[in-house]
Amino acid sequence: MDALKQELKENLIEQLNLEDMSPEDIANDDMLFGDGLGLDSIDALELIVMLDKNYGIKLTDPKEGRAIFESINTMAAYISEHRSK
Amino acid sequence: MGKGVAITGMGIISAIGNNVAENYQALINANKGISRVEKIKTNHANDIMVGEIAYTNANMEAQLKLPKSHNYSRTALLGAIAAKEAVKNAAIKDISQYKTGLVSATSVGGMDMTETYFYDYLNNPEAQKYIDAHHAGDSTQKIAQQLNIEQSLVTTISTACSSAANAIMLGARLIKAGKLDRVIVGGADCLSKFTINGFKTLMILSDTYNTPFDEHRKGLNLGEAAAFLVLESDKVVEAENKTVLAYVKGYGNANDAFHQTASSDHGDGATLAMQQALTVAGYAPGDIDYINAHGTATGNNDLSEGRAIIRVFGDQVPDFSSTKAYTGHTLAAAGAIEAVYSVLALQNNVIYPNLNFNTQMKEFNITPQRTLKEKALKTVLSNSLGFGGNCSTVIFSKDQ
Amino acid sequence: MKNVYINSVGSISAQKTFDNAAFLNDITKYHDNVIPAVNPVYKDYISPAAARRMAKGIKMGIVSSKIALNEANLDNVDAIITGTGMGCVRDSEKFVRAIIDNDEQYLTPTPFIQSTHNTVGGQIALELNCKGYNFTYVHSSISFESALMDALLQLQLDEAKNILIGGVDEHGDHTTEIHKIINHIKPEQVGPYNLLNSKTEGAVFGEGANFFVLSNEKSNSSYAKITSVQTYNTLQENALKQQAIAFLKEHDLSTDDIDLLILGNNGDVNFDVFYNTLSEAFSKTPQAYYKHLSGEFNTASSFGFWLASKIIKTQTLPEVVKLNGVQASSYKTVLLYNQYRGENHSFTLLSQC
Known part of the structure; x- marks a missing residue:
């Protein structure tokens, strides 16, 4: 699980061009959207593609993403349970 | 100032008809033009529905009598056909008799050819003629060449889904300021893999018929279309004893300044655009008889636009409907095709049904017109709202 | 009708033009036929969070806008009007490539969103929180002049006080490659000062963003007065001189009244003939050119507009832009002419204020 979380942080930084950040700057329970990392709805769409491409998880409604992408913890938990690759 | 801006001709090609008459028949008979995509090979063919025009490129090339060496994109073909119909409809014999300009709108441009020949351009000399057709x-x-417009003001506006409404607005301003006597305004956009995939990444494409202002709306259907209006000054109308179809009475443009692709929750930009258009027209909200809404059937647009309409019209919201269920969302052309529909509504005193509506939205209690309604109309307000926060409103009227 | 003034400028180009205190005193000489804009430190103007998804065109547009707003001492404007020939072309290329290479799978929204032509104008509005009028013109070499024409219309009629206008275009690898194939970019290296003598097809391509605050109120920072702009979709070479004279006559001017003619020559042997024709018609007038400094792009004429503004304000004509040896004691009335590949011609008339 820790490896997955580390991987998620690295992917997040690369996918979303968070140039000035390193994985250590993101705590597992940091809020990714809103007041936390400040991600927005376009980032959410980018993350939905990442779920599909890297883990074989297809979301059809962007609203589903809200709970999943709350933090690294919630993402990792969802991916472990639903991944197909 | 205070000069009238007369509409003296219209032309259109869309998924519900190849000319003005066919479009009107489809509108009053509730015939929608939405189907599975046929002319574009895409992996998403079974996941989406579109408003595709029946003509193939070859059909249109023949109609325009283009030489084999031409490099028209589908956008240019559609635009030329609609613009020529508009000029013919306005009974213009010699286009250079008056100072005539062209303001067109597009977002796709020649992308259909670019995506087809992207890698071919590098080594296929026959394809290379389309490189210049991209921009x-x-x-x-x-289109200007097809209309024989020379040595004149010819320009293009691209403000996403509000583009053609802005072309109409600029044209009206140029006439009012006396810069031009006549201006052909409108827009054209063809379907492309680029836009299909682009909107797909935004997850706002419906997998079935789009349902504007419905609680369970699932997103938009993309469409392709072109439409043009001939705008003429009072001077030309008087000198030529022209039949006036309607007047461009008001217009407004504002920016939501909220988000790159989404509208603000309460439709700030749309509210400002409608208010400005009313001010320019010298109308109170109560003077509007029908609203042709942008109504794309995305969750975000219809909520934001609906709230903006309520902000402007209070508890006196006029009859409103979206015609996107007929044509799909034709992007940069939408403002022009809905301008043609607005003028037809005025001419025939009808309000078109908002097709596919079943369930009232829970956020507010305004309901679109669901059946064809005959009603004496004097004014129609048309909204066009786009990415980049671009919000535009045009008001058409029987009054000068 | 109210007078309209250029109250400030902001330029990002292949030269180091982003510092308004300088004026072409440190020229970068290029030998390539595709020349990049000199980047300012974007982070000084745009927060990292906002910048992370921005294409170069957006960054150039926002920063040159901010430079112009700062100089005009304004936080906001009544309208934002942008000209761009191709928009954020790199993202357009990226998205088309992704569609083809990945067979329409795993596509992400950012390059599509950036591809929308009005993305620069929209992002400037977002940065400034400007809810005013916002238009984007996308008509080849008159994209910028269309924006200028629109702003003039509003300011002359007093419908707005301050309007931000600009032109912006960026390079894209694929676009460059295919334009080399069809000889729109010169095949051989010509170097900066031989551009006009190259006798070959094509131009040297550049990129950049030039933004301006226009106002119907003169200020301490005002550069020049804008008298008029006129665009023509077509113009025959043999009608060019007459058209120029007619344009000047509308403003009660003749060729003798022009203190400086600024031409958009790009060294393309097939199309520079238009410039040569006009150059001959103004043989007694000092003349300047600039595309050897900026490169050619759809909104390169916005760099010409920047050059004219600086010349009028500073009353100096840098040696590097001189096209002929004719001297003038002052630069009060300046005419600009531009076209690209024989289409989309424009005349712009500026004067000292």
């Missing part, structure tokens, strides 16, 4: 101004230059 957005190219289709406009070709």
Whole structure:
């Protein structure tokens, strides 16, 4: 699980061009959207593609993403349970 | 100032008809033009529905009598056909008799050819003629050529889904300021893999018929279309004893300044655009008889636009409907095709049904017109709202 | 009708033009036929969070806008009007490539969103929180002049006080490659000062963003007065001189009244003939050119507009832009002419204020 979380942080930084950040700057329970990392709805769409491409998880409604992408913890938990690759 | 801006001709090609008459028949008979995509090979063919025009490129090339060496994109072909119908409809014999300009709108431009020949350009000399057809101004230059407009003001606006409404607005301003006597205004956009996939990444494409202002709306259907209006000054109308179809009475443009692709929750930009248009027209909200809404059937647009309409009209919201269920969302052309529909509504005193509506939205209690309604109309307000926060409103009227 | 003034400028180009205190005193000489804009430190103007998804065109547009707003001492404007020939072309290329290479799978929204032509104008509005009028013109070499024409219309009629206008275009690898194939970019290296003598097809391509605050109120920072702009979709070479004279006559001017003619020559042997024709018609007038400094792009004429503004304000004509040896004691009335590949011609008339 820790490896997955580390991987998620690295992917997040690369996918979303968070140039000035390193994985250590993101705590597992940091809020990714809103007041936390400040991600927005376009980032959410980018993350939905990442779920599909890297883990074989297809979301059809962007609203589903809200709970999943709350933090690294919630993402990792969802991916472990639903991944197909 | 205070000069009238007369509409003296219209032309259109859309998924519900190849000319003005066919479009009107489809509108009053509730015939929608939405189907599975046929002319574009895409992996998403079974996941989406579109408003595709029946003509193939070859059909249109023949109609325009283009030489084999031509490099018209589908956008240019559609635009040329609609613009020629508009000029014919306005009974213009010699286009250079008056100072005539062209303001067109497109977002796709020649992308259909670019995506087809992207890698071919590197080693296929036959495809290379389309390299120059890519940029957005190219289709406009070709339309001008088709209309024999020379040595004049010819330009292109691209403000996403509000583009053609802005072309109408600029045209009206140029006439009012006396810069031009006549201006052909409108827009054209063809379907492309680029836009299909682009909107797919935004997850706002419906997998079935789009349902504007419905609680369970699932997103938009993309469409392709072109439409043009001939705007003429009072001077031309008087000198030529022209039949006036309607007047461009008001217009407004504002920016939501909220988000790159989404509208603000309460439709700030749309509210400002409608208020400005009313001010320019010298109308109170109560003077509007029908609203042709942008109504794309995305969750975000219809909520934001609906709230903006309520902000402007209070508890006196006029009859409103979206015609996107007929044509799909035709992007940069939408403002022009809905301008043609607005003028037809005025001419025939009808309000078109908002097709596919079943369930009232829970956020507010305004309901679109669901059946064809005959009603004496004097004014129609048309909204066009786009990415980049671009919000535009045009008001058409029987009054000068 | 109210007078309209250029109250400030902001330029990002292949030269180091982003510092308004300088004026072409440190020229970068290029030998390539595709020349990049000199980047300012974007982070000084745009927060990292906002910048992370921005294409170069957006960054150039926002920063040159901010430079112009700062100089005009304004936080906001009544309208934002942008000209761009191709928009954020790199993202357009990226998205088309992704569609083809990945067979329409795993596509992400950012390059599509950036591809929308009005993305620069929209992002400037977002940065400034400007809810005013916002238009984007996309008509080849008159994209910028269309924006200028629109702003003039509003300011002359007093419908707005301050309007931000600009032109912006960026390079894209694929676009460059295919334009080399069809000889729109010169095949051989010509170097900066031989551009006009190259006798070959094509131009040297550049990129950049030039933004301006226009106002119907003169200020301490005002550069020049804008008298008029006129665009023509077509113009025959043999009608060019007459058209120029007619344009000047509308403003009660003749060729003798022009203190400086600024031409958009790009060294393309097939199309520079238009410039040569006009150059001959103004043989007694000092003349300047600039595309050897900026490169050619759809909104390169916005760099010409920047050059004219600086010349009028500073009353100096840098040696590097001189096209002929004719001297003038002052630069009060300046005419600009531009076209690209024989289409989309424009005349712009500026004067000292």
